[in-house]
Structure formats: C-alpha cells, structure tokens
Amino acid sequence: NTKDLEKQVAAREAVKYIRDNDIVGLGTGSTAYYAILEVAELVKNGLKIKGVPTSEHTASLATSLGIELLDMNSVEYIDVTIDGADEFDVQLNLIKGGGGAHFREKIVASLTKKEIIIADAAKKVDKLGKFKVPVEIVPLALNYVKRALTKLGGTGEVRMKDGSPFITDNHNVIIDADFGLIEDAAKLSESLNQIEGILAHGLFVNLTAMVIVGKGTEALTYTK
Ligand code: DER
Numbered sequence: 001n002t003k004d005l006e007k008q009v010a011a012r013e014a015v016k017y018i019r020d021n022d023i024v025g026l027g028t029g030s031t032a033y034y035a036i037l038e039v040a041e042l043v044k045n046g047l048k049i050k051g052v053p054t055s056e057h058t059a060s061l062a063t064s065l066g067i068e069l070l071d072m073n074s075v076e077y078i079d080v081t082i083d084g085a086d087e088f089d090v091q092l093n094l095i096k097g098g099g100g101a102h103f104r105e106k107i108v109a110s111l112t113k114k115e116i117i118i119a120d121a122a123k124k125v126d127k128l129g130k131f132k133v134p135v136e137i138v139p140l141a142l143n144y145v146k147r148a149l150t151k152l153g154g155t156g157e158v159r160m161k162d163g164s165p166f167i168t169d170n171h172n173v174i175i176d177a178d179f180g181l182i183e184d185a186a187k188l189s190e191s192l193n194q195i196e197g198i199l200a201h202g203l204f205v206n207l208t209a210m211v212i213v214g215k216g217t218e219a220l221t222y223t224k
Contacts (some may be wrong), residue, residue: 003120005035006214011035011117013219014082017116020048023070025081025108026062028101031118035082040065041169052078053099054108056169064166072107081112082214086131086202086212092224093185094118097134097202100159100168106200116213124213128185130138131177132156133192134202139173141197146175148195152188154179172199 011034016025026036027188036058043049043066051067052075062069067179083105086098094117096102109115131156137145142158149156154177159166165173182188182203190201212223 002216005217006120007031007118008034009214009217009219010120011038012083012213013221014116014118015039015042016047017080017114018042018047019079020214022049022079023075023077023110024049024051025078025083025115026051026053026058026067027081028058028105029084029099029122031062031084032082034057035118036062036065036067040067043067052108054083054105055099070109072104075111078112080114080116081108081117082118083109085123085204085211087123087125087128088117088119088208089125089128090167090184090222092207092211092222093128094204095128095131095133095202095207096204097136097174098131100134100166100174101135102134103168103170103200104200105173106204106207114209115207117208119211119213121213121215125130127181127183128203129180129182132178134159135175135177135192136168136170136172136199136201137175138197139198142173145195145197148224149175149177152191169197186216198207
C-alpha cells in the first residue's frame with residue numbers, strides 16, 4: 001500500500017549514504033525493515049559493511065539476510081545508522097519506541113556519526129506528543145517512576161502485549177506516557193533523564209542528522 005511504498009522510497013534514498021567499510025547501525029520497525037532489505041541487497045552485490053543491530057529482532061533478520069554483525073560494545077563509533085521514528089518535528093526531534101527498541105536505538109544513535117531517520121509522510125508533525133512517549137523502566141522502580149512521571153504531567157499505563165506486560169529485549173517494562181503536545185522536547189527529555197529507574201525514554205533530541213520521508217514516489221530530505 002502507499003505507506004509501504006513511501007517507506008521503501010525513503011529506505012532506498014537512505015542507503016545511498018552508506019560507504020564501503022562503513023559500520024552501519026540497523027534500526028528496528030517496519031520502516032527500518034526496508035532499509036535492512038536494501039543493505040542486504042548491497043552486501044550481496046559486494047558492499048563491505050558490518051551492522052550493529054538495535055534489537056534482537058533486527059539482529060536475527062540481518063543475520064538471516066547475510067549481513068555480518070558487530071556488538072555495540074565492540075565499536076568506538078558507528079558511521080551511519082538508518083532507523084525509523086513514530087513522530088518527527090522540524091527540529092528533527094523524534095519520538096521513538098513504538099516498537100519498544102528505543103534503549104538500544106538510543107545507544108546506537110549516540111555512537112553514530114550520521115543518524116538517518118526514514119519515515120512515511122504521516123510521521124511529520126508540527127509538535128511532538130500526539131504519540132505517547134515510551135518510557136522504559138526497570139521493574140523494581142515501576143511505582144516510583146510512575147509517580148515521578150505523574151508529577152511531570154505524564155499519565156500512562158504499562159504497555160501490554162497479549163494480556164501481559166510487554167517485556168523489552170533488556171527485560172524491562174514500558175509506560176507509554178501521555179504528556180499532551182510537548183512545547184519543549186529538550187526540557188522534557190532533561191527532566192526524564194533525572195528520574196532514577198528510567199532506562200531510556202523515546203524523546204530523541206539532537207541525535208538526528210537527517211530525516212528522509214517518502215511522499216508518494218518522492219524522497220524528501222529534511223536537515224537542520
Ligand atoms: O521502536 C522504534 O523506535 C521504531 O523505530 C518505531 O518507532 C518506528 O516504527 P515503524 O517504522 O514501524 O513505524
């Protein structure tokens with residue numbers, strides 16, 4: 001359908017930024033999926049890259065497609081990462097974590113020289129916050145963090161999957177916190193960073209070099 005075509009268009013544009021011998025961060029989600037397919041095609045045609053996966057799911061997908069992987073602890077930096085997002089604004093701030101992978105995605109993004117986000121046109125927003133902010137929490141600290149989030153104006157419940165709490169690759173739970181439309185993403189990110197027990201939240205501020213959007217058959221590139 002149109003959305004899938006737009007994801008593919010964005011993915012095809014994004015992989016143009018990969019060079020031979022690059023270390024490539026491999027994102028998670030249905031958009032990053034198309035980028036991983038494209039990278040696998042390039043590898044099959046001789047491109048020499050090594051991938052750093054942002055989730056167990058991406059690791060097994062990439063391995064099944066013949067992409068050689070590195071552990072994020074074995075690299076000093078990553079040359080280029082291609083990942084998705086749930087929302088992005090004109091400052092290239094993001095909400096990520098819809099797929100529950102935002103902790104490893106944030107570490108990979110922090111290691112990455114050129115973080116490229118790919119998205120279908122619907123992900124572009126004037127103001128972040130319609131999509132709730134995923135907050136990954138160490139279960140021991142759940143009640144403390146829940147109260148701290150409420151004090152910050154964020155209400156939300158533990159993300160469920162098939163009737164039980166969704167458990168991340170890192171064995172934690174997620175609260176999808178509704179802060180309403182977010183006036184100052186950097187400020188909220190800083191406040192969330194102060195709350196002990198939060199492993200990672202889905203506000204990605206000043207981590208993105210460019211966002212490539214598929215709009216119909218066109219690829220639109222946003223940079224700051
Ligand atoms: O979980 C994540 O951060 C994913 O990148 C997600 O936010 C985007 O997933 P999608 O490409 O399937 O919409």
